[in-house]
Amino acid sequence: MEIENLHTQKEGKMTISFIVNGDKHSLEVPATYRLVDILRKELSLTGTKVSCEIGRCGACSVLMNGQLVNSCLLMAYQINNSEIETIENLSKEELHPIQKAFLEEGALQCGYCSPGMVMALKALLTDNNHPTIDEVTDSLSGNLCRCTGYNGIIRAVHRYISNS
Structure with missing residues (x-):
């Protein structure tokens, strides 16, 4: 080009x-x-x-x-x-399973980082349905949560994995 x-x-x-x-x-x-x-x-x-x-x-x-x-x-x-x-593409008709897991595990505080976190996790989970904790941590390394909501985010990933 x-x-x-x-x-x-x-x-x-x-x-x-x-x-x-x-x-x-x-x-x-x-x-x-x-x-x-x-x-x-x-x-x-x-x-x-x-x-x-x-x-x-x-x-x-x-x-x-x-x-x-x-x-x-x-x-x-x-x-x-x-x-x-x-992020808008993930929930055209209903919440994406990653978004549902975020809600169910309280992985949202102020919510400002959530769209980026969800997209990072979608990128990981599209190719790898059962990532290790190190792979999850690595995939989120470029995303910051200023409310320190990481525990909820990790719980949400575990919920997503156990439901898939």
Whole structure:
């Protein structure tokens, strides 16, 4: 893919095409517009949170082409022709089993980190239905809970595993 083919001549913007939660989108945005801003401001998908804005907290975690990414670190030009999945996609009709386990185990305190935590766990549990505690801990290493709700989160993972 050649970047110059993506740019428009109008005001330094480019047209990007991508899929979010199964829906195709084509937007004209500055090349360095962040994915988190596209999701929240352009597509009104506010489940993805903005916190540290430097990729350290994981509150903005989404899946891009099946891989967990920090949406605050991805620029518009990097998401062209990609497929994005956000927290909103997990509960279109009913809560995803990971979300149910979070509720049942009280893995939510303020809830700000929860979307990123759930997406990180979805990324892990999609490929590994029975992770070890070390694998769970490793998969959550990029996500911070400032309310120290980690025990509830670990209990929720155990509940999810025992129910699957």
